[in-house]
Structures are given as structure tokens and as C-alpha cells.
Amino acid sequence: MIMAPPQSLPDESFRLLVENVRDYGLFMLDREGRIATWNVGAQRIKGYVEAEVVGRHFSLFYPPEDVAAAKPQRGLEIAARDGKHEDQGWRLRKDGSRFYADIVITALFNPAGELVGFGKLTRDVTERRRAEEQQRLLLDELNHRVKNTLATVQSIAAGSARDTASVEDFRRSFDRRLVALSQAHDLLTRTSWESAELDDIVRQTLAPYLGRPSVVLAEGPSVRLSPKAVVAVHMGLHEMATNAAKYGALAYESGRLEVGWRIVAGEPPSIIFDWRESGVPGLQPPSREGFGTRLIKAVGRELDARVEPRLQPDGMSFRWTAHPSEKIAF
Numbered sequence: 001m002i003m004a005p006p007q008s009l010p011d012e013s014f015r016l017l018v019e020n021v022r023d024y025g026l027f028m029l030d031r032e033g034r035i036a037t038w039n040v041g042a043q044r045i046k047g048y049v050e051a052e053v054v055g056r057h058f059s060l061f062y063p064p065e066d067v068a069a070a071k072p073q074r075g076l077e078i079a080a081r082d083g084k085h086e087d088q089g090w091r092l093r094k095d096g097s098r099f100y101a102d103i104v105i106t107a108l109f110n111p112a113g114e115l116v117g118f119g120k121l122t123r124d125v126t127e128r129r130r131a132e133e134q135q136r137l138l139l140d141e142l143n144h145r146v147k148n149t150l151a152t153v154q155s156i157a158a159g160s161a162r163d164t165a166s167v168e169d170f171r172r173s174f175d176r177r178l179v180a181l182s183q184a185h186d187l188l189t190r191t192s193w194e195s196a197e198l199d200d201i202v203r204q205t206l207a208p209y210l211g212r213p214s215v216v217l218a219e220g221p222s223v224r225l226s227p228k229a230v231v232a233v234h235m236g237l238h239e240m241a242t243n244a245a246k247y248g249a250l251a252y253e254s255g256r257l258e259v260g261w262r263i264v265a266g267e268p269p270s271i272i273f274d275w276r277e278s279g280v281p282g283l284q285p286p287s288r289e290g291f292g293t294r295l296i297k298a299v300g301r302e303l304d305a306r307v308e309p310r311l312q313p314d315g316m317s318f319r320w321t322a323h324p325s326e327k328i329a330f
Contacts, residue, residue, distance in 0.1 A: 025122035028108075031115055033057050033076055045101075045124045047094030058120065061091045063098065079105040080115055091122070100129040152181060152231060159291040176242065177235070180205075184234035188227050195329075196230045198223040198273075202259060205237040209250055209257070214279075218260025223271055223330040225303075232302040236295040240275060240318075249277035249315050256315075263330055268323045271330055277315030285311055296320075303328055 025042030027035055034057055038050040046053075046061060053060065059072035066072070066089065079085040085105045090098045106119045156177045164170040183204055187196040199220060209215045225233060241250070249255030261273040293309060296318055300307035305322035322328050 023123065025120070027120055029058055029076075029105075029118040029120055031117055033059065033072060033118070036117065042122065045093075045099070045122060046091075052094075061122075063090055063092060066090075075103075075105050076118060079107045079118055083107050088125075099124050100126045148228065148231075149181075149185075152235075153178070156181065156235075159294065163291045177238070180235055180238035181231065183238075184231045187234070188230055193227050195224040195226060198225060198233070198261065201225070201230060201234050202237060205234060205241055206259065209241065209245070212250075214249065214253075214256045216256070216258045216260075218258070220261040221263050221330060223261065223328065226327040229299075229302050229327045232295075232299045236299040237275075239291060239295045240316075244277055244316070248280050252280060254279040254281065269330075270321050270323050271328065272319060272321050274317070274319050276317045278312065280315040283311070283314060283316075 023041060025045045026039045027042050028037040030036050034055055035053045038048075038053055043049055057072070059067050062072050071089075075085045075087060084107070087103050087105075089101065089103075091101045091103075092098060102123045102125050104121045106121075107115060108117045108119055110116050157174060160170050160174040160177060164173055184201075187200055187204065188194075190196075199222070202217065202220075203210070206215065206217060210217065244250040244255075244257060249257045255277065256279045258276045258278075259274070261271055264270045264272055296309060297307055299305065300320055303320065303322045304325060304327070305320040308319045308321075310317040310319070324330060
């Protein structure tokens with residue numbers, strides 16, 4: 001069967017097609033850049049009806065800074081020289097709001113090769129632009145977190161090496177501290193790395209010991225910590241709990257551990273966190289500052305808090321006092 005050749009689209013049908021395309025702004029400009037035609041898509045994207053824009057210069061849609069930089073005119077000059085100009089940028093709607101646009105300006109020539117005007121296509125790609133910006137922000141945040149995590153791991157490795165006498169001891173302490181770091185990250189993952197509650201940090205750290213009657217966890221008010229503060233507090237408390245299980249209150253039947261925090265009114269208000277060990281027989285002062293003490297001091301630096309370690313006759317205690325900030329909110 002012989003197929004008949006397709007008929008050419010009548011001029012009127014083509015005009016109706018162009019005028020009724022909704023996803024693209026399609027309109028014509030004269031040689032000076034004044035708007036000559038206007039379609040439904042342009043009205044939908046930019047907010048103007050045809051009568052409001054025909055005869056006006058198309059720079060109407062450009063932000064003031066782009067007009068001052070002569071970007072509209074430069075776009076016409078490039079299109080006249082090269083036949084077409086493609087660009088992206090922010091444009092203005094009738095209500096003054098901005099949208100991000102893909103644009104193409106095509107030069108139109110008559111049979112004699114004379115420039116008679118321009119065709120302009122505009123597409124609103126604001127959502128795509130926002131998605132790209134969000135992706136870039138996420139990648140930047142991921143890069144930042146990875147660098148922070150590597151720095152923390154380096155610090156843990158250095159501290160573990162300083163406090164151990166053999167490779168096997170180093171491996172055990174290093175592995176244990178990496179697990180604590182992982183647990184801190186688990187808490188942050190629940191809130192998309194925005195913050196975590198101090199209560200959750202304390203309960204997760206003390207989870208292996210909370211069933212003991214010698215461990216008392218006082219109910220404290222809601223306190224939220226920033227991601228870096230979460231890691232610092234979790235690591236510091238984990239180290240204190242480990243030391244208490246080896247040498248302190250959690251290592252003896254007579255031992256007792258009390259943990260709690262409270263808000264103290266003032267200008268500004270402050271949070272006081274207390275870790276109190278007691279009932280430890282024959283407690284001797286340490287011969288040198290351990291990794292746990294250094295971590296507790298690091299918590300103080302991270303929270304801009306005052307840290308007060310105390311070696312009581314029957315147990316180790318510490319208190320830190322902090323005020324509301326971008327790192328700690330209550």
C-alpha cells in the first residue's frame with residue numbers, strides 16, 4: 001500500500017499550536033526587542049496578559065541588576081551574530097516574584113538575509129534549579145561531615161595510642177571508641193543530622209548499666225544539642241561510663257552513680273549537668289590525665305561550658321555548666 005505524503009500544516013493551525021502551548025513561553029520580538037506576540041504559556045509563566053506586554057521591551061522580565069548590566073541587549077546581539085543565544089537565569093513575574101528560566105533567543109531573517117526580529121522561548125525550571133541547589137548543599141554537608149568524622153577518628157586513634165601499652169590494648173580501646181562514635185551518629189541519623197536530645201545521649205551511653213539499682217538517672221528537662229556537640233557529649237560520657245565500669249562506681253558493689261541535669265533561671269539561664277560517683281573504696285588520684293578527662297574538657301570547649309572535674313575521696317565526679325547557644329538549646 002502506498003502511503004500518501006503528509007500534508008503541510010496550515011499556517012492558521014501552526015499559529016494556534018504556538019499560541020496555546022502552555023509549558024513554554026513563546027513570543028516574538030521586533031529588531032529592537034519589543035514584544036510583538038504573546039502565547040498562553042508566556043502568560044502562565046510570567047503572569048501578564050497579551051495586552052499588557054505587546055509593544056513593551058522584553059527587558060521588562062529581567063531583574064534590575066541584569067538590566068543595569070545590559071544583559072537583555074547583549075542576548076539580542078549574540079543571537080543576531082550567531083543565529084541563536086541560549087541562557088539561564090532569574091526572571092521576574094508580573095507580581096515581582098522571581099523564577100529561574102531556561103531561555104533561547106533565535107534570530108529571524110527574511111529571504112534577503114535581513115534581520116526582521118527574534119523568536120524567544122522561555123521555560124520555568126525553578127523546581128529543577130532548587131533541586132540542584134539542594135543536592136549541592138547535601139553534597140557539601142556530606143563532605144563536611146566526612147571531614148569532621150575523619151578528624152574525630154584521628155583524635156580517637158591518637159588518644160587510644162597514648163593511653164595503651166600494647167597493640168592489643170590499643171585495638172580494644174580503639175574499637176570501643178569507634179562503636180561509641182557510631183552510636184552518636186545513629187542518634188543524629190534519626191533527626192536527619194539536625195540535633196539530638198541530651199536524655200537520649202545519656203540513656204544510650206548508660207544502657208548497659210541502667211538495670212542496676214546502683215545507677216540513678218534523674219529525669220532532666222528537654223535539652224537539644226547540635227551535631228558536633230552530640231558527638232562530643234556522647235564520646236565524653238561513654239569514656240566516663242567505661243572508666244566507671246573498670247575502676248569506679250560501676251566496678252564495686254558499694255559503688256553508686258548518679259547522673260542528672262537541671263535548668264537554673266537567670267539572664268541568661270544555664271544548664272547544669274552532674275555526674276557523681278561514690279562508694280569507690282581506696283580511690284587513688286590518677287598519675288596522669290586520661291583520655292576520659294581530656295574528652296570531658298573537649299565537651300566543655302564544644303559547648304562553651306565551664307567544666308569542673310572533681311576527685312572526691314570515694315569517687316570521680318564532674319559538672320559542666322552551659323548557656324543557650326547555637327550548640328545547645330533548652
